[in-house]
Structures are given as C-alpha cells and as structure tokens.
Amino acid sequence: MAVDALTLRDVDALYGDSHVLHQVSLTLREGALLALLGRNGAGKTTCLASVIGWLKPRSGSVNVFGREVAGLSPEAVVQAGVALVPQGRRIFPTLSVRENLVVAQRGRGLWNTERVYETFPRLRERKSQAAGSLSGGEQQMLAIGRALMGNPRVLLMDEPSEGLAPQIVAEVGRIIARLCAEGLSIVLVEQNLNLALSLAQDVAIINTGRIVFTGTAAEMAADHATVDRHLGVF
Secondary structure, three states: OOOOOEEEEEEEEEEOOEEEEEEEEEEEOOOOEEEEEOOOOOOHHHHHHHHHOOOOOOEEEEEEOOEEOOOOOHHHHHHOOEEEEOOOOOOOOOOEHHHHHHOOOOOOOOOOHHHHHHHOHHHHHOOOOEHHHOOHHHHHHHHHHHHHOOOOOEEEEEOOOOOOOHHHHHHHHHHHHHHHHOOOEEEEEOOOHHHHHHHOOEEEEEEOOEEEEEEEHHHHHHOHHHHHHHHOOO
C-alpha cells in the first residue's frame, strides 16, 4: 500500500494571537510535485514553517511517510527526511560554496558534494569562493544544493524563482523537474504560475490561511474562475 510523502490534516497555526492557518489539509504524493499557490500573505510560507518545525501547530497532524512530526524540532524533522530551500536563500555568505555544502551534509545517501557539483557545474567552478559574492542565480543553486546535502525524501521549496532572470528561472525549473523525475517528493511555493504549472502534478491554493482548492495542475489551469478569484491572474 502506497504511503503519501507528506500529509497535513486540520493544521491550525498562530503567530502570537494572530491565527494564520485554519484547518489546513493537503497531501503530497510520493514522487510527485505539489504546487502550493496563493497571494502574498495567504499562508504559504507558514505552511512550510509548520512542516519543518519552525512553527509548532496549535492543533492538527503533520505526517512524513507515516511518521508524525507535528511539534518536533527542526532537527528532528530533518532527520525524518525533510529539507527546506527557504525564501531568500539564507546561505552563509562568509563561508565558501564548499563549506556551505559540507555543513549541511547528513547521512550516506546519494547526495554529496560531488553530485551537487555535477548537478550545478557553476558551483564546482566557484567552490572556494565566498557564497555572498555569488550571483543571485548561483546563490539559489547553492541553496538547493545545500538542502539536497541532507539527502531528503521530501523537499520544500519556497519561492525558488524569486528575483531571478528568466534564463536562470528556466534553468532552476529544469533542475526541479529532474529532481522530481528522480523520485524526490517536492512541495513548491511559487508566485510564477507558469513555472509552477509546468512542473506540478498536483496543486493546492491557499487564501487567508485556508485551503480553497485542491486538484491536478490541469484541473486548476482549466478553472479560470477559481484562479482569478484566488490568485488574481488570467
């Protein structure tokens, strides 16, 4: 019997007295890419924070391949097989490219520095360079590579195309597609709707902290009324 990679069930989350997530439920199938879409402030990043352990849900379930992780520390969630590529990249700017990768290495899986360099040849060329001196696109590649060094089974990606030139966005898109084809289960938070729909099998839309649509990417693309109402496009 297949086990879903990630499930959220009736998750409520608050920042102080501010109720941000309301009974959020969504499912990431093993080996699939789920695009989590919504306007700015809708609750997308809070969903990821609730999964990775930065924010402990007030109630509800967060399950990774059959293991409950709601309320666990970020370190424990990472050990359960989850990695995050955060919005804004959050690399260590004074460390070299190689040091950024090595510090994130966990386990003896397929991902190591050599495989990251094979996937991102530019990082090999700049492995001794301070990460803060890289271009925006190179920093995003490093952020993805750093997450992969944890050998995750579930990869959370928060706005990976943000601030990048179109040709770099296309390159990042190809890399994400390759990772999914290799069996990695991915949640993609993305404002670039065309990129998201070109990569996703499944879609969830969140609006004011509530899931308002779940379905396939094809179903969402065909539902112009829902897209226009909740995303303000088309």
